Amino acid sequence: MKKWGLFLLILLPMVGLLYFSLTRNPRDLPSALIGKPAPHFELTTLDGEKVSLAGLQGHPVVVNFWATWCGPCLQEHRFIKQALQVYQPQGVSFYSILYEDTPENARSFMSKYGTGAPVLIDPGLRTAIDYGVAGVPETFFIDPNGVVVFKVAGVLTPGVIREQLHRLTQGGVP
Amino acid sequence: MTVRKKTGLVLLGLLMVPLLACGGKKSEDLDARAKRLGSQLRCPVCRGVPIADSPSGLAAEMMNEVKEQIRQGKTDEEIFQAYVARYGEWVLLKPEAKGSNLLIWILPVLVVGGGAVGIIYEIRKRNKVSA
Numbered sequence: 160m161k162k163w164g165l166f167l168l169i170l171l172p173m174v175g176l177l178y179f180s181l182t183r184n185p186r187d188l189p190s191a192l193i194g195k196p197a198p199h200f201e202l203t204t205l206d207g208e209k210v211s212l213a214g215l216q217g218h219p220v221v222v223n224f225w226a227t228w229c230g231p232c233l234q235e236h237r238f239i240k241q242a243l244q245v246y247q248p249q250g251v252s253f254y255s256i257l258y259e260d261t262p263e264n265a266r267s268f269m270s271k272y273g274t275g276a277p278v279l280i281d282p283g284l285r286t287a288i289d290y291g292v293a294g295v296p297e298t299f300f301i302d303p304n305g306v307v308v309f310k311v312a313g314v315l316t317p318g319v320i321r322e323q324l325h326r327l328t329q330g331g332v333p
Numbered sequence: 334m335t336v337r338k339k340t341g342l343v344l345l346g347l348l349m350v351p352l353l354a355c356g357g358k359k360s361e362d363l364d365a366r367a368k369r370l371g372s373q374l375r376c377p378v379c380r381g382v383p384i385a386d387s388p389s390g391l392a393a394e395m396m397n398e399v400k401e402q403i404r405q406g407k408t409d410e411e412i413f414q415a416y417v418a419r420y421g422e423w424v425l426l427k428p429e430a431k432g433s434n435l436l437i438w439i440l441p442v443l444v445v446g447g448g449a450v451g452i453i454y455e456i457r458k459r460n461k462v463s464a
Contacts, residue, residue: 166447173440191421198419259390284394291419292391293377 186293190310197222197301198289202279205262205269210254210279212305218250219327220301223276223315224287225255227264229295235315239275242320249328256281258295302327367400370409374399374416375426383426 192198197220201211212220223239225232243253253276257265265278281287290299293312300309300323309323371385376392384392384399395416402412416424 163451166451170444170447173436173443176436188421188423191417191419195418283397284391285398287391288395288398289419291377291421293420 186297186312190299190307191291192299192307193310195307197299197305197307198286200256200279200281200286200289202256202281202286204277204279205266208277210277212301215252216305217303218252219303219324221251221253221276221298221320221324222290222301223253223255223296223298224258224290224292225296226258226260227268228260229258231314232296233272235296235298236272236275238315238317238320240273241317242324243276246320246324246328249324251324251328253277254279256286258287258292259284300324300327363400363403366403367396370399370403370412371396373413373426375424377420377424381426 197212199212201209201213203209221242223235225236239253239255247253255276256279258281262278262280269275269278279286284292290297296311296314298311298315299307302308308327311319368385372383374384374395376382376384376387376389376395378389378391379387382392384395387393399412402415407415413425422428
């Protein structure tokens with residue numbers, strides 16, 4: 160009987176660990192890109208202007224993947240607009256990459272809820288795939304050297320924006 | 334058109350047949366290989382569904398990207414690694430047997446083996462008692 164107890168004592172934590180690992184939402188896992196160079200992109204804005212990540216080097220960059228059909232994206236749109244006013248003058252670039260959506264929808268969204276960060280069109284979701292996006296919203300913070308330093312899966316809160324951008328613009332936590 | 338020219342054209346046509354057949358086979362092989370690789374890559378927006386079987390738009394674009402990488406001459410390993418580098422190990426439906434992934438491989442053996450040892454032990458114990 161004691162042997163069965165020992166066997167279960169070893170087995171149960173292993174089964175528990177396996178169950179925990181297999182049922183976790185992959186979006187909750189840390190991004191595989193943290194500490195690595197941000198995947199390059201050269202995309203076009205809604206106005207037809209070309210934006211290249213290489214051209215933004217030397218400044219912190221916030222890349223947000225979003226869609227007009229995504230409820231939480233509407234929630235964070237307000238925070239992004241506020242952050243733009245504070246951090247754009249400090250040299251931070253913000254870009255909102257459209258995910259599984261149309262430029263027409265994005266234009267209607269911006270005219271209804273106010274213009275936020277420049278919207279980039281991602282044909283074939285190639286940039287989303289390069290960034291390992293598994294749903295929207297997802298946001299990546301890129302340092303002036305072009306390295307991904309942080310990823311948020313889910314709604315971007317003012318606290319996270321403040322903390323990450325303070326670290327990137329002034330070094331250290333506010 | 335002279336008989337000689339006509340014969341030349343017929344021969345040219347006959348030569349084209351195997352070439353066209355090879356072209357068709359190549360595209361079929363590309364689809365089959367993409368399907369095989371796609372069935373080993375997890376759809377990021379589904380639960381445990383491979384990108385080859387997922388109806389999501391993201392999975393369809395990932396399949397297109399797999400085909401592009403095949404056309405670029407990349408090996409299976411290079412294609413898998415390109416996805417692991419961006420999504421992490423979880424994108425593989427059959428993870429490599431290393432680190433904590435070893436649990437997935439060891440646990441079933443441990444359960445079956447431990448159970449078998451337990452059953453044998455119990456049978457022997459009962460036999461001893463009855464004898």
